[in-house]
Amino acid sequence: MRTLAVVSAGLSQPSSTRLLADKLATATLTRLHDENVETRLLTFELRDYAQDVMNNMLTGFASPRLQTMIDAVTTADGLIAVTPIFTTSYSGLFKSFFDVLDNRALTDQPVLIGATAGTARHSLALDYALRPMFTYLHAVVVPTSVFAASEDWGSGDGRGRVATLPARIERAAGELAALVARSDRSARVQDPFELPAGFNPAGSGLSR
Amino acid sequence: MQFGIFTVGDRTTDPTTGDTPTENARIKAMVAIAQKVEEVGLDVFATGEHHNPPFVPSSPTTLLGYIAGQTSRIILSTATTLITTNDPVKIAEDFAMLQHLADGRVDLTLGRGNTGPVYPWFGKDIREGIPLALENYALLRRLWREESVDWEGQFRTPLQGFQSTPRPLDGVPPFVWHGSIRSPEIAEQAAYYGDGFFSNHIFWPASHTAKMVRYYRQRFEHYGHGTAAQAMVGLGGQVFMSKNSQDAKRDFRPYFDNAPVYGNGPSMEDFTSQTPLTVGSPQEVIDRTLGFRDYVGDYQRQLWLMDHAGLPLKTVLEQLDLLGEEVVPVLRREFAKNRPATVPDAPTHESLRLARVAATVPAAAGRDDLDTAAAIAPAHTGAAFGRARA
Numbered sequence: 001m002r003t004l005a006v007v008s009a010g011l012s013q014p015s016s017t018r019l020l021a022d023k024l025a026t027a028t029l030t031r032l033h034d035e036n037v038e039t040r041l042l043t044f045e046l047r048d049y050a051q052d053v054m055n056n057m058l059t060g061f062a063s064p065r066l067q068t069m070i071d072a073v074t075t076a077d078g079l080i081a082v083t084p085i086f087t088t089s090y091s092g093l094f095k096s097f098f099d100v101l102d103n104r105a106l107t108d109q110p111v112l113i114g115a116t117a118g119t120a121r122h123s124l125a126l127d128y129a130l131r132p133m134f135t136y137l138h139a140v141v142v143p144t145s146v147f148a149a150s151e152d153w154g155s156g157d158g159r160g161r162v163a164t165l166p167a168r169i170e171r172a173a174g175e176l177a178a179l180v181a182r183s184d185r186s187a188r189v190q191d192p193f194e195l196p197a198g199f200n201p202a203g204s205g206l207s208r
Numbered sequence: 209m210q211f212g213i214f215t216v217g218d219r220t221t222d223p224t225t226g227d228t229p230t231e232n233a234r235i236k237a238m239v240a241i242a243q244k245v246e247e248v249g250l251d252v253f254a255t256g257e258h259h260n261p262p263f264v265p266s267s268p269t270t271l272l273g274y275i276a277g278q279t280s281r282i283i284l285s286t287a288t289t290l291i292t293t294n295d296p297v298k299i300a301e302d303f304a305m306l307q308h309l310a311d312g313r314v315d316l317t318l319g320r321g322n323t324g325p326v327y328p329w330f331g332k333d334i335r336e337g338i339p340l341a342l343e344n345y346a347l348l349r350r351l352w353r354e355e356s357v358d359w360e361g362q363f364r365t366p367l368q369g370f371q372s373t374p375r376p377l378d379g380v381p382p383f384v385w386h387g388s389i390r391s392p393e394i395a396e397q398a399a400y401y402g403d404g405f406f407s408n409h410i411f412w413p414a415s416h417t418a419k420m421v422r423y424y425r426q427r428f429e430h431y432g433h434g435t436a437a438q439a440m441v442g443l444g445g446q447v448f449m450s451k452n453s454q455d456a457k458r459d460f461r462p463y464f465d466n467a468p469v470y471g472n473g474p475s476m477e478d479f480t481s482q483t484p485l486t487v488g489s490p491q492e493v494i495d496r497t498l499g500f501r502d503y504v505g506d507y508q509r510q511l512w513l514m515d516h517a518g519l520p521l522k523t524v525l526e527q528l529d530l531l532g533e534e535v536v537p538v539l540r541r542e543f544a545k546n547r548p549a550t551v552p553d554a555p556t557h558e559s560l561r562l563a564r565v566a567a568t569v570p571a572a573a574g575r576d577d578l579d580t581a582a583a584i585a586p587a588h589t590g591a592a593f594g595r596a597r598a
Binding site: 195 | 339342343344345346361362392393395396397399400401411412413416419423469470471472473474478479482483
């Protein structure tokens with residue numbers, strides 16, 4: 001059994017960001033299903049946690065419901081993270097959520113990044129904003145990221161001359177599914193009290 | 209069981225009046241609070257250490273030395289002393305000097321500090337916070353226990369034949385608590401030495417504190433200082449009281465809503481449900497505090513944060529009256545109920561001195577670098593430690 005987490009930072013209801021997140025999740029689950037990898041899907045709208053995220057930023061600790069959500073996201077075998085592009089970058093809410101995570105919490109986690117915006121002119125935000133952020137967190141970001149401008153929602157099925165949104169979703173989902181299938185992340189025992197290798201409570205000074 | 213106050217020493221504007229105490233007024237208020245702690249029958253006054261405004265207590269042993277001269281009974285402590293950025297040689301000397309002036313009414317809580325620039329201001333690297341805490345404390349222990357120290361480490365100049373002066377009073381180093389919110393390394397360090405572990409509890413959910421304390425207790429037992437139940441645990445807490453619960457909520461709300469740490473964040477109701485902050489009647493404070501035992505076990509020291517967020521001195525002193533008259537006497541009685549006889553009280557200078565006398569009897573010899581809580585645990589020394597004031 002694997003777990004796939006989806007974090008969507010769309011604000012409107014319904015939101016095209018959530019629509020893209022769902023498309024990516026469905027495509028990934030289909031791939032995993034085809035390979036007989038049973039997978040549980042957990043989808044989170046950051047809007048539902050917006051106040052908890054900001055309170056965490058101010059107080060330094062997560063409310064119980066936010067902590068439950070953070071634990072679910074960080075222990076998943078794969079993460080699909082999708083944000084609207086606001087003012088040339090990820091939304092503040094999206095960034096704030098990742099800011100309150102422990103900076104080791106996503107190490108080695110397979111991540112598929114996606115973004116939405118009004119026009120395709122913002123598509124590079126995936127590569128200058130989201131990808132470096134996840135790289136900093138030592139997550140494994142799949143090579144294909146998926147950007148959906150408004151016009152993409154009217155594009156074809158990808159069998160034409162140019163790779164359209166559905167084709168990019170399929171490609172990205174295949175990359176993520178391959179990593180999720182191999183992951184044992186959700187089965188690992190979490191030990192918050194694990195000490196660093198070679199830890200010596202008496203420090204490193206020499207006695208004599 | 210010991211009860212007391214810990215102060216951060218912040219100069220915060222009173223949101224209800226717009227008044228900000230001067231540094232002088234704030235420092236004098238801390239002295240007045242300590243005197244009140246003694247007057248109302250509490251046991252401990254502890255001060256923070258800070259090196260940036262709006263905080264005033266940069267020199268804790270100066271403050272505590274003065275308070276020592278103004279009081280006769282309470283234990284003077286810290287919350288916390290920065291083991292990372294202070295020179296351990298100076299800590300050894302300052303606190304030994306304070307011990308002599310206070311006739312032994314001294315212990316201290318070590319912490320790493322959470323203000324990034326303090327590290328570089330004192331020539332240290334914040335990324336080495338844990339290694340600094342470990343190495344500096346290892347040296348501090350030796351300075352208090354050995355008369356001629358040869359030492360070399362990574363963080364300060366080596367020592368050859370160094371003796372810190374004055375020597376600890378009666379040859380008994382002050383008891384040490386290690387404070388940490390979320391670093392298992394520090395809980396491990398406290399357990400390794402058989403020292404106390406202080407969980408400043410006030411800005412974190414109970415579930416987190418419970419896990420940290422359980423870990424410390426298990427490791428205390430692992431290192432052979434006694435059973436897990438005999439480990440030395442201190443907790444922070446934060447209360448605001450009024451005879452009538454609704455009055456307490458009304459009066460404290462402007463201070464909560466504007467407080468430096470959590471102001472403009474969660475509602476007071478959410479914060480009180482998620483952390484130990486209690487705003488209500490003395491009975492609610494009693495019930496909440498007794499509840500701490502349910503998740504950390506029988507413990508030794510309860511300190512409260514009282515004088516923060518711009519609360520005027522007059523209000524703080526009234527709060528201390530309520531604590532001393534209505535809350536702590538009940539807590540002493542209730543915490544004593546069902547407390548196993550094998551659970552020790554927090555060490556005092558006198559209990560440690562008696563334990564040291566007992567330990568010089570040859571049969572009691574053990575690891576001499578692990579001698580504090582282990583030496584006073586009843587399983588080891590019988591009645592050689594004092595009971596808490598009842």
